Amino acid sequence: MKKLSEQLNQPIVVENKPGAGAVLAYNELLRSKPDGYTLTTGSNITSLLNLLNSKLPFDAATDLVPVAPLASVPIVLIAGSKVPARNVAELISYVKENPGVNYGTPGPATPHHLAGVLLASMAGMQLTHVGYRGTAPAVQDVIGGHLPLAIVGLSTAIQFTRSGQLKVLGVGSAKRSELAPEIPTLAEGGVNGYDASYWYDVCVAKDVPKTVVGRLHGEVTKALQDIQVRTSLTAAGLEPMAVTQEQYQRMLQLERAKWEPIIRAHHIEMGS
Structure with missing residues (x-):
């Protein structure tokens, strides 16, 4: 956050809103002015939240807009x-x-x-x-x-x-983790094609202008190239990610196509 603050020349205040499976944080985001000054962290399964929690007061697939990935969590x-x-x-x-x-x-x-x-x-x-x-x-x-x-x-x-x-x-990822390259993937172990990658990203509300979303994507991606940021993330057990907006949209489409039928078929829901 410090590096991103420096790049944007704007102070960044972190407000922790734990509880209810991050619903409180998302509600806070959706109540804010859609100008790009309020962001929250999400993940590659954010768009599936309504399948996992039928009581959500919003539509995660349309009300939340992913900006850029931050880091994968092996x-x-x-x-x-x-x-x-x-x-x-x-x-x-x-x-x-x-x-x-x-x-x-x-x-x-x-x-x-x-x-x-x-x-x-x-x-x-x-x-x-x-x-x-x-x-x-x-x-x-x-x-x-x-x-x-x-x-x-x-x-x-x-x-x-x-x-x-x-x-x-x-x-569980498609490739061995940079944090422990000695550990084989589950796919290497015999479950061909297995990939359960998980990562964090940054989200904004749906009405934030596309130009602002593009600017934020560029700044987040730039910050992730900084050596101190990368070192800090890897020390916390996270692998920095940086892709283009087009690549990220495609990645999220593939994630939804993979997980939605599994969630539906096995009736997976929060609290169950």
Whole structure:
């Protein structure tokens, strides 16, 4: 934010609006004047929020306009010491012999939950989802042997992996993470074509002029090229992203085409 503030020659004030699955933050954005001076962070599944939460007071697909991606959040499949699998192929065999194996995530309708549903479907496994309130308790239950598997953020899991307290069977993105290139992707492990990438972006309200959206996209993308910004993001377990507006629109179209049928088919909803 500091770099972006310098480029725009404008102070940036961060207001945290947690709760209700970011609904409070989005409501604040939509109540603001649509001049581009109020922004919020979203993600690649923001446009799907109405499918995940039928009680939303707005239409996320049309009322929120994505400006630019910020950084990807690598997610990984982890296993406890009691799970005999050392890799994805062995895990698939294990689950097929023991259908219904539990896997934890930071909560229902999170990108991690969607990633688990996609994995089970593509690998032909029967997995049972257990939604936690956050990443830490899920990881601790895997380490303690109370939970066989979990899908969580790489930045949280990696410290326990390197200490030998749990196993990382694969990273969920299409390519290996720059943060831990030694970890193979789930696709490399045998789930061909698997990609459950997750990233943060910046959003504005729908009536913000396109010229302003274009200016903001350019400034955000420029800020992400700064070495100090990139270093700060990678230290936090995030991988900086920078693409053109056209590329980003296409990426979001592909994301919606992939996740919408999965959400509908499995009746995934916040709080479920």
